[in-house]
Amino acid sequence: MSAPGPGRRVRICYFNSWAGPLEDAAAYVARVPAIDLAPLVSNAADSGLMAKARLDCDWYGENTRVFAAMRHEHLEFLPAWVCGRSGILDVARAPRVPGEERWLVTMGHQPQFLGAAAGGTFDLLARHGVRHLFYAFDEASRHMGCFNDIAPHLSVLIHDEKPLEAAGQRLLRPGCVALHRSWVANVAPYAVPFNEEPDEKILFLGSQLGLTENRRRQIAFLQEAFKDRFIAISDHSVPVAGRPALNRYKVALCPEGRKFGTRPMALTHTDRPFWSGCCGLVPVSEDSGPGGRLEDLHRDGLVIRYPHGNLAALATACERALAADNRDRRRIYDYFNRRETVGTVVADAILAAP
Numbered sequence: 001m002s003a004p005g006p007g008r009r010v011r012i013c014y015f016n017s018w019a020g021p022l023e024d025a026a027a028y029v030a031r032v033p034a035i036d037l038a039p040l041v042s043n044a045a046d047s048g049l050m051a052k053a054r055l056d057c058d059w060y061g062e063n064t065r066v067f068a069a070m071r072h073e074h075l076e077f078l079p080a081w082v083c084g085r086s087g088i089l090d091v092a093r094a095p096r097v098p099g100e101e102r103w104l105v106t107m108g109h110q111p112q113f114l115g116a117a118a119g120g121t122f123d124l125l126a127r128h129g130v131r132h133l134f135y136a137f138d139e140a141s142r143h144m145g146c147f148n149d150i151a152p153h154l155s156v157l158i159h160d161e162k163p164l165e166a167a168g169q170r171l172l173r174p175g176c177v178a179l180h181r182s183w184v185a186n187v188a189p190y191a192v193p194f195n196e197e198p199d200e201k202i203l204f205l206g207s208q209l210g211l212t213e214n215r216r217r218q219i220a221f222l223q224e225a226f227k228d229r230f231i232a233i234s235d236h237s238v239p240v241a242g243r244p245a246l247n248r249y250k251v252a253l254c255p256e257g258r259k260f261g262t263r264p265m266a267l268t269h270t271d272r273p274f275w276s277g278c279c280g281l282v283p284v285s286e287d288s289g290p291g292g293r294l295e296d297l298h299r300d301g302l303v304i305r306y307p308h309g310n311l312a313a314l315a316t317a318c319e320r321a322l323a324a325d326n327r328d329r330r331r332i333y334d335y336f337n338r339r340e341t342v343g344t345v346v347a348d349a350i351l352a353a354p
Contacts, residue, residue: 007074009099010350013081013091013130014067015106017113018057022087022094025068025080032061033241055239062186062240063342067105069188072347085113088121092128103155103350107135109144119149131155131353133346137183141168156349177353182293184345185275189337192243192279196326198250202318203281204232205246205272206255214309215255221311222253226318243279250329251321252276254285273303277336282321282329286314302332 012025018040019028037053038044068080078100083091091104104125111118111134122132133156134140141147141164151157151171160182163169172178204219211234222230231249238246246252254272273283273294285294287305297303304321306313324332338344 007076008101008351009076009078009097010101010103011078011080011096012067012070012346013083013102013104014064015084015088015104015110016060016064016082017084017110018060019064019082019084020086022081022083022090025064025082028082029061029065029068032058032064058240059186063107066186066188066341066343067346070343070347072351074351075347077347088114089124092125092130101131102129103131103133105133105135105346108137109140111146111150112144114146116146118146119153122150122153126153133349133353134158135342135346136160139165141165155353158345158349175354177349179349181345183271183274184340184342185271185278185336186240186342187243187275187278189278189341189344192247194280194330194333195247198280199248200229200322201249202226202230202251202253202284202322203246203249204230204234204253205238205276206232206234218311218314221314222318225315229322243275246276247280249281250324251318252279252281252283253318254283273297274336274340277302277332278341280329280333282324282332284314284317284321301328302335 013022014025016028018035018037035057037050037057040057041049041053043049064080064082067082070077070080078097081091081094088104091102096102104122111122114121126132132150132154134150134154135158136144137160138144139161140159141151141161147165147168148171151168152173154172154176156177156179157172158179158181160180162180164178202222204222206215219232219234223232252272254276255270273285276283283303285303285305286308287295287298294303294305298305304317306317
């Protein structure tokens, strides 16, 4: 029996603080590399700030690309849009095609870019039939100032914190789909090909922010233990355009979560284990604390973990990852591409919304 065809007709508009007026998402993605960021940062003469701005703009641009490429067997996705603060009201004003279900997607703390107008803006959109999906990676109900203003207008809340702050929980409208889900990869499924013969090397995917004393000690240890089989990237995050090339390596050592101040991020780290798995690398990650989704993935053999600060266990975990055969590697690769990408999670959540 064949699977049922698409049913609901859904158009996504992704709110991206680097964008401006409402526009076609594919067109925006095409021009992201050429966007002049100088007028959009506080000090364009600061080369370090500009480099971080470029990485951030590209990261949100990649989110836009993923939402433009969303597919689901039970949903028909119309061409996606993107907008920034100046275009958000046009999400309600723009004409609709017959049967169109319109969704605004916001992520992280980006609703705060609307400032004091956030609650009123999302209320207006809701009254004009625009449904709102908010994917909050951090403790938004406790630390995002406008959360209580936007909560009554949400159709879907995907959140990393558990439990939600009680006042914010009570403000969610009846029927709002609230899912506990942490970081995932902002890549289109299977966008990076599986490499059957990667270099037998360990890549540390870090940043200046993640260079704690614990991590510095680990890097020095691994450099001594693995010599040229260990490569460290620790100046800042990897540009999204450079991520596909990382499939040349076999193992990804991902930053620990202990440096983060909020409990959910301390437990689930960052998105690096997820997009590393999507790129075909075997993720190795420190056990930042009890619980968290990475522990579940570790039990299923999809992430290799080791005790905090235990250098001998770290070496063993890296050796185990290097020893993974292609059958195990492909199982990891398939799992992350099928289950741990933002487009898949968002599409499933929209389908679940009544």
